[in-house]
Structure formats: structure tokens, C-alpha cells
Amino acid sequence: MSDEPAAGATTAGDDAPGSKTESTDDGLVDRLLAGDHRALARTISRIENRRQGYRELVSDLYDHTGTADVIGVTGSPGAGKSTLVDKLAETYRERGETVGVIAIDPSSPFTGGAVLGDRIRMASTVGDMDVFVRSMSARGTLGGLSTATTDAVTAMDAFGKDKVIIETVGAGQNEIDIVRTADTVAVLVPPGSGDAVQTLKAGILEIADVFVVNKADRDGADRTVQELMEMIELGEGPSFGASAGHHGPDASGHHGTDAGGHDVGDADGHNGAHDEPERQEPVDGDASDATRSWQPPIVETVATESRGIDELLDAFADHRTYLVDSGERETRSHRRHAEEIRTLLREDLHELLEGELDRHGGVDGLAEAVQRGETDPYTIADDVLDPVERCLSDLDASIE
Known part of the structure; x- marks a missing residue:
């Protein structure tokens, strides 16, 4: 048997504790x-398990990233x-492009590992080594993404995957x-969502670059499309998309195609998903108008029959064009790197504070x-943070 993994196989065992690869990274990058x-599989295993040396691996890969399109697919459980x-x-x-898929699964309360294994439900590309599917655990994070996901995307990007698709758990507004x-x-x-569509107003609606009404051959699809159109049209102003730091709609009113790929016109007869989004020039130096110039199209699909898939990929391509032309891609990249830095600092500070707590006798x-009644939580927090604050003060003093 070849020592190459099967296409889409997860190889967490390749980097198990005590294995040869745990302490040898020679030539891995x-x-x-x-x-x-x-x-690639071993690198992602090292990243997900946060094993010694994973940070050096990711650091070495950064110079080789920046070319992959990263597409997130989210929505309620059962949406397909x-x-x-x-x-x-x-x-x-x-279309001749290589693909990496990261399927974020709920984590086991016992092992912390992924419990669904979405690759089981991804059968069309089995045997194709240019499609790499990896299930990763959410590890209890509210947003359905583990902190290792970004690093795994970095690895797939550096590997040379043209498209990296992230499928989230589907936990509602925390996505x-x-x-x-x-x-x-x-x-x-999903069609016929009714009240569920209204619930989207409070959270997940704001993050969509593209809406997908999957299972569009079912009853209620037309109504769902209409409800989404109305919500998008009512979503004018900074509250739509701005709170998520993502985007907002323009007033163009185009909204997508049906499952057969036909343009669905709006109330004024405008046609759908593949029109170029209107470019709005900033007024008086206000860049917010430019970032709100993309209106999420609505694309109907029947994934089990591959209907509407080409139209959906075209909508993704249109959005990429918008990101590049508007400069938003650069803005998002900057924001993403800033968030990575914050996340790493939080993780490192957490470890430092855990050590300081142990020095004070442990949390228990x-x-x-x-x-x-000998003390209180605020006093304890001050005592634990005091050496950290003194260290930072000494550092500031030395820099000055």
C-alpha cells in the first residue's frame, strides 16, 4: 500500500504523540x-493539535501565501x-482549479476531535488528489471555527490550492x-424558512456576500427568495453589514438566478446575479460608500442535481472582482492579519496567566x-496581573 493518503483523508494519526514525525520536521515545509x-496533512495535524513547532511551520509558510481564494459556506444545519x-x-x-476543503465539525466533548467527518458526505471528488478535504474540530468555539482554522488555510494556500472552501458547523448567529x-x-x-429568515436579520444576514437558496426545487423556495430580497432592500444604511465589518448593499436591486440559471428580475425589471455591482465613489473622502457598493446576490441551487452551481461560482468570481477593483480585498487582508495578531496574543497571554495562577496556588x-472570605476575585486578578504590568512598564521605560 502506498504511504500517500487517500484523497480527502484526514491523517491526524500521522502526527500522533510518540510518533517519529512528532519530533522531526526536516523538510516538511x-x-x-x-x-x-x-x-500537507501532517502540517495541518501539527497545527490543529498545537504541537511543538507548529508556529515555526506556519511562520515559514507565510511568504508563500496570498493567491488562494478563500470561500466560507455557512448556514443552518440541514441546509445542504x-x-x-x-x-x-x-x-x-x-474548470481546472485545485481545491482545499476544511469542514468544521462539532467537537467531541470527550476527545475534542471532530465528530461528523463531513468528508463522508463529499463523494464526488474521491480519488482526485487535487481536492484535499480535511475535517477539523470546532473545539467548542462559539463561531464554529477553531483558532487553528486560519493556520490550516495558510497551509493550503502555501501548498498552492487555487480555492480553499471552509464549511462551518451551522450554529446560527454565532457563525x-x-x-x-x-x-x-x-x-x-433552506426554502420555506419563514421565521428562520427573519431570525437572520439579527446576525448572520449581515455577513453574507452571496445568499444561496439551496434545495430550490422544494415548496417555499420562491417565497424565501422574495423574503431575502425584501430584507436586502430594507437593509440600507450602516447597520447592514457594517457591524460585521464586512459589507453592505447598494441600491441596485439585483439579486440572482434561479436553480436553472435564469436571471430573476427585481420589481423594476432589472436582471440578476452576474451584473457588475455598482461602483459608488466615496463622497468627501468617506470610504464607507465604496465598501457598501456590493449587494449580495441570491442564487438558487439544487446541489444534489448540480443545478445552479455554475451560477454560484460565477457569483463568487464577481465578488472577487469587486474585492480587487474596490480595494476591499486589501482591506480585508489587513483586518485578517490584525485579528490573527490579537488571537495569538490572547492565546499566549492566557498561557502566561495560567502559569502565574499556578504559582499563586492554582485556580482551585x-x-x-x-x-x-480571605480575599476576592478582583484582588486575585490584580495580584496575578501585577508582575505582567510591571514587566510591561519596565519595557516601556527601557524603550524611552
Whole structure:
């Protein structure tokens, strides 16, 4: 049997504790950059498990990134995300592009590992080594994305994947974390959602670059499309998209195609998803108008029959063109790197503080002291942070 992994296989065991690869990274980056899928799998295992040396691996890969399109697919459970992602990957391959898929699964409360294994539901590309599918655990994060996801995207980007697709857990309004990682976010809305569509107003609606009404052959699809159109039209102003730091609509009113690829006109007869979004020039130096010039199209699909997939990929391409032409791609990249820095600092500071808590007797011992009335949580926090603050003050003084 070849030691190459099967297409789409997860190889977490390749980097298990005590294995040879745990302590030897010789040539791993070089093999990844040379197109070795086994090296990619081992790198992602090292990243996900946060094993020693993973940060150096990711750091070495950064110079080789920046070319992949990162597409997030999110929506409520049962909307058909996995089937849609499978068809997206298949169609991209038919167009000659390579694909990486990261399927974020709910994490096991016992092991912390992924419990669904979405690659089981992605059968169309089995055997195609240019489609690399990896299931990763959400590890309890509210946004449905583990902190390792961005690093895994970095690895796939450096590997040379043209498209990296992230499928999220589908936990409702907490899915907004995908905005911090993906260039384009597709929000799936099942037909006949009714009250569920109204619920989207409060959260997930704001993150969509493209709306997808999947399973559009079912009753209620037309109504769902109409409800989404109305919500988009009512979403004028800074509250739509601005709170998510993403985008907002213009007033063009175009909204997409049906499952057969036909343009769906708006009330004024305008046609749909593939019109160039209107470019609005900033007024008096206000860039917010420019960032609000993309209006999310609505694309109807029937993923099980591959209907509407080409139209959806075209909508993604249109959005990429908008990002590049408007300068928003550069803005999002800057925002993404800033968020990565914040995340790493939070993780490192957390570890430092855990060590300081242990030095003070551990959380349990401190909690008992509070319970006995000997101290209080605020005093403990001040005591634990005091050496950190003094260190930073000394550093500032030395710099001055």
C-alpha cells in the first residue's frame, strides 16, 4: 500500500504523540511546497493539535501565501452545506482549479476531535488528489471555527490550492467568525424558512456576500427568495453589514438566478446575479460608500442535481472582482492579519496567566480562599496581573 493518503483523508494519526514525525520536521515545509499531500496533512495535524513547532511551520509558510481564494459556506444545519461544497469542489476541478476543503465539525466533548467527518458526505471528488478535504474540530468555539482554522488555510494556500472552501458547523448567529477568515461568505438558506429568515436579520444576514437558496426545487423556495430580497432592500444604511465589518448593499436591486440559471428580475425589471455591482465613489473622502457598493446576490441551487452551481461560482468570481477593483480585498487582508495578531496574543497571554495562577496556588486553591472570605476575585486578578504590568512598564521605560 502506498504511504500517500487517500484523497480527502484526514491523517491526524500521522502526527500522533510518540510518533517519529512528532519530533522531526526536516523538510516538511519543503515537501509541502513541492506538492506533497502527505506533508500537507501532517502540517495541518501539527497545527490543529498545537504541537511543538507548529508556529515555526506556519511562520515559514507565510511568504508563500496570498493567491488562494478563500470561500466560507455557512448556514443552518440541514441546509445542504456538505453536498453543496462537494459540488463546488467538483465543478472547480472541471474548470481546472485545485481545491482545499476544511469542514468544521462539532467537537467531541470527550476527545475534542471532530465528530461528523463531513468528508463522508463529499463523494464526488474521491480519488482526485487535487481536492484535499480535511475535517477539523470546532473545539467548542462559539463561531464554529477553531483558532487553528486560519493556520490550516495558510497551509493550503502555501501548498498552492487555487480555492480553499471552509464549511462551518451551522450554529446560527454565532457563525460570524467566518468573516475573519474567508474572502467571500456564502450563507445558505433552506426554502420555506419563514421565521428562520427573519431570525437572520439579527446576525448572520449581515455577513453574507452571496445568499444561496439551496434545495430550490422544494415548496417555499420562491417565497424565501422574495423574503431575502425584501430584507436586502430594507437593509440600507450602516447597520447592514457594517457591524460585521464586512459589507453592505447598494441600491441596485439585483439579486440572482434561479436553480436553472435564469436571471430573476427585481420589481423594476432589472436582471440578476452576474451584473457588475455598482461602483459608488466615496463622497468627501468617506470610504464607507465604496465598501457598501456590493449587494449580495441570491442564487438558487439544487446541489444534489448540480443545478445552479455554475451560477454560484460565477457569483463568487464577481465578488472577487469587486474585492480587487474596490480595494476591499486589501482591506480585508489587513483586518485578517490584525485579528490573527490579537488571537495569538490572547492565546499566549492566557498561557502566561495560567502559569502565574499556578504559582499563586492554582485556580482551585484561590477559589477556596475566596470562599473562606480571605480575599476576592478582583484582588486575585490584580495580584496575578501585577508582575505582567510591571514587566510591561519596565519595557516601556527601557524603550524611552
